[in-house]
Amino acid sequence: MQQDFLQEKQRQRAPSARALATRSKILNAAEQVFARHGFDAASMREIAQEAGVQVALVTHHGGSKEELFWRVVARRADELSQARVDALEARRFRGPLSVSAIMECHFGPYLEKAETGGAGWFAYARLVAMVSADTRWRDLAAVCFDPTAQLFVEEIARLYPETPPRAIAASFVYSVSALIALLTTEWRMQALGDERESLADRFDELITFCTAGITATVQQDS
Amino acid sequence: MQQDFLQEKQRQRAPSARALATRSKILNAAEQVFARHGFDAASMREIAQEAGVQVALVTHHGGSKEELFWRVVARRADELSQARVDALEARRFRGPLSVSAIMECHFGPYLEKAETGGAGWFAYARLVAMVSADTRWRDLAAVCFDPTAQLFVEEIARLYPETPPRAIAASFVYSVSALIALLTTEWRMQALGDERESLADRFDELITFCTAGITATVQQDS
DNA sequence: CCTTATTTTGTACGAATGTTCAATCTAAAA
DNA sequence: TTTTAGATTGAACATTCGTACAAAATAAGG
Numbered sequence: 001m002q003q004d005f006l007q008e009k010q011r012q013r014a015p016s017a018r019a020l021a022t023r024s025k026i027l028n029a030a031e032q033v034f035a036r037h038g039f040d041a042a043s044m045r046e047i048a049q050e051a052g053v054q055v056a057l058v059t060h061h062g063g064s065k066e067e068l069f070w071r072v073v074a075r076r077a078d079e080l081s082q083a084r085v086d087a088l089e090a091r092r093f094r095g096p097l098s099v100s101a102i103m104e105c106h107f108g109p110y111l112e113k114a115e116t117g118g119a120g121w122f123a124y125a126r127l128v129a130m131v132s133a134d135t136r137w138r139d140l141a142a143v144c145f146d147p148t149a150q151l152f153v154e155e156i157a158r159l160y161p162e163t164p165p166r167a168i169a170a171s172f173v174y175s176v177s178a179l180i181a182l183l184t185t186e187w188r189m190q191a192l193g194d195e196r197e198s199l200a201d202r203f204d205e206l207i208t209f210c211t212a213g214i215t216a217t218v219q220q221d222s
Numbered sequence: 223m224q225q226d227f228l229q230e231k232q233r234q235r236a237p238s239a240r241a242l243a244t245r246s247k248i249l250n251a252a253e254q255v256f257a258r259h260g261f262d263a264a265s266m267r268e269i270a271q272e273a274g275v276q277v278a279l280v281t282h283h284g285g286s287k288e289e290l291f292w293r294v295v296a297r298r299a300d301e302l303s304q305a306r307v308d309a310l311e312a313r314r315f316r317g318p319l320s321v322s323a324i325m326e327c328h329f330g331p332y333l334e335k336a337e338t339g340g341a342g343w344f345a346y347a348r349l350v351a352m353v354s355a356d357t358r359w360r361d362l363a364a365v366c367f368d369p370t371a372q373l374f375v376e377e378i379a380r381l382y383p384e385t386p387p388r389a390i391a392a393s394f395v396y397s398v399s400a401l402i403a404l405l406t407t408e409w410r411m412q413a414l415g416d417e418r419e420s421l422a423d424r425f426d427e428l429i430t431f432c433t434a435g436i437t438a439t440v441q442q443d444s
Numbered sequence: 445c446c447t448t449a450t451t452t453t454g455t456a457c458g459a460a461t462g463t464t465c466a467a468t469c470t471a472a473a474a
Numbered sequence: 475t476t477t478t479a480g481a482t483t484g485a486a487c488a489t490t491c492g493t494a495c496a497a498a499a500t501a502a503g504g
Contacts, residue, residue: 011449011450012448012449012450013448013449013450013501013502013503014502015450015451016450016451016500016501016502018451018500018501019450019451022451022452037262038260038262038356040259040260040262040263041262043490043491043492044491044492044493045490045491045492053452053453054452054453054454055454055492055493056452056453056454056455056493056494056495057451057452057453059492059493059494060450060451060452061451064492064493065492065493126355129355130355132403132407132410133348133351133352133355133406133407134260141410141413142413146410146413146414149414150414150415153414153415165415166411166415166419167427168415169411169414169415170404170411170424170427170428171427171431172414173403173407173410173411173414174400174403174404174428174431176403177399177400177402177403177407178396178399178400178435180399181354181395181396181398181399182392182395182396184355185354185355185395185399188354188363188368188395189388189391189392189395191363191364191368192368192371192372192375192391192394192395193372193375193387193388193391197388202392205389205392205393205439205442205443206392206396208435208438208439208442209393209396209435209436209438209439210435211438212434212435212437212438212439213400213430213431213432213434213435214431215434216430216431216433216434217427217430217431217434220427220430221427233479233480234478234479234480235471235472235473235478235479235480236472237480237481238470238471238472238480238481240470240471240481241480241481244481244482265460265461265462266461266462266463267460267461267462275482275483276482276483276484277462277463277484278463278464278465278482278483278484278485279481279482279483281462281463281464282480282481282482283481286462286463287462287463
């Protein structure tokens with residue numbers, strides 16, 4: 001994805017290897033702190049401390065607090081969006097698509113990254129929840145999330161040409177919100193009697209839930 | 223619901239009618255400001271200004287900022303929980319329950335209140351989203367939300383005795399998260415092509431979605 | 445080696461925050 | 475009417491916040 005929303009300032013030299021390392025260290029620290037406290041309660045000072053650098057260095061690499069949040073979200077969103085589109089393309093070659101296949105192409109790549117990529121991707125899930133819930137991040141969502149989501153909605157719409165797109169868009173948003181709930185409100189499920197099981201099993205269950213929901217909705221509205 | 227988590231200080235006189243009025247004015251103002259900016263970005267000063275009173279008066283009636291948030295959430299949660307339980311009881315007299323009937327008893331009372339009760343209930347939806355997403359409100363959710371949710375989960379579990387409760391709890395959380403998404407991320411749905419329609423129609427669609435999802439999940443896991 | 449762009453440090457500023465407290469006003473109770 | 479608990483005001487406190495800036499350290503390019 002082209003990141004034209006915040007270009008780097010003009011450089012005369014390429015950033016040094018060490019600079020790139022600290023830059024990544026700062027983004028990781030910001031990701032953890034933002035996920036832990038939310039945007040407003042997170043402080044630049046805690047981010048700096050978590051990264052082991054000075055406060056001004058965070059500003060130097062990340063820009064303002066708001067710009068820093070953009071960079072943190074966009075970094076993972078770009079990687080994940082690419083993986084989702086790739087999964088969809090690969091699946092297309094293996095025959096005609098179904099609703100469950102499309103949802104697997106959307107949920108699957110995140111599962112793989114979360115299982116192998118450590119705490120960063122779980123923190124990212126909390127950031128997605130924040131961005132989706134707060135109208136303040138409208139533009140961020142429009143840049144980072146909407147294009148890929150639009151792609152998947154259209155893919156489902158192709159399966160049901162006589163169903164109005166709005167019904168599909170709504171049920172897709174419900175599905176994504178359920179995914180975010182799975183990743184961010186595990187404590188609430190446990191409080192209601194859901195003991196821990198493997199993340200992969202939960203994903204299978206979720207895909208069953210969403211596929212049935214989407215199918216029932218489009219059939220009712222067509 | 224018994225509100226033992228923060229009792230009033232001992233009084234020698236009953237609060238005057240005017241005091242009760244300003245108290246309610248403050249809770250309403252806090253509700254709006256919390257919903258608008260989130261807990262951390264909301265300021266006691268903006269709440270005071272919105273209520274047309276001094277800052278110290280907000281503290282006097284609401285306690286600390288955190289206590290004030292509890293009071294704001296608990297006020298609506300108690301009323302809504304009562305309505306949901308009443309709806310379930312009333313429905314039981316009209317014959318055997320189904321999944322869709324149970325979900326209607328959960329979603330319906332909110333719809334009625336939102337359609338007649340003005341902006342307060344829409345603000346409350348945003349507060350529920352915050353509480354559900356942030357582990358900081360674990361105790362608040364346990365007191366205000368979990369008992370009623372537990373009741374509905376058990377009601378569904380009674381329909382499928384051979385299904386493990388955790389599958390039902392998970393799909394119920396997915397359903398509630400979809401309801402919250404419907405109420406708080408309308409802008410995201412519109413960005414994906416969902417034009418505005420009546421709230422009641424959206425609720426019908428959502429119940430279709432959730433009923434199908436729950437039914438498919440419990441049948442797969444039994 | 446020397447120059448210079450970049451990275452990193454340390455510090456400081458002004459603004460905004462939640463909370464507290466004494467003083468004043470209101471109205472219920474005696 | 476007198477008394478007094480409670481409601482309301484206004485101002486102040488200490489703290490934390492995001493940001494800016496100059497100086498020092500680093501490393502790349504000539």
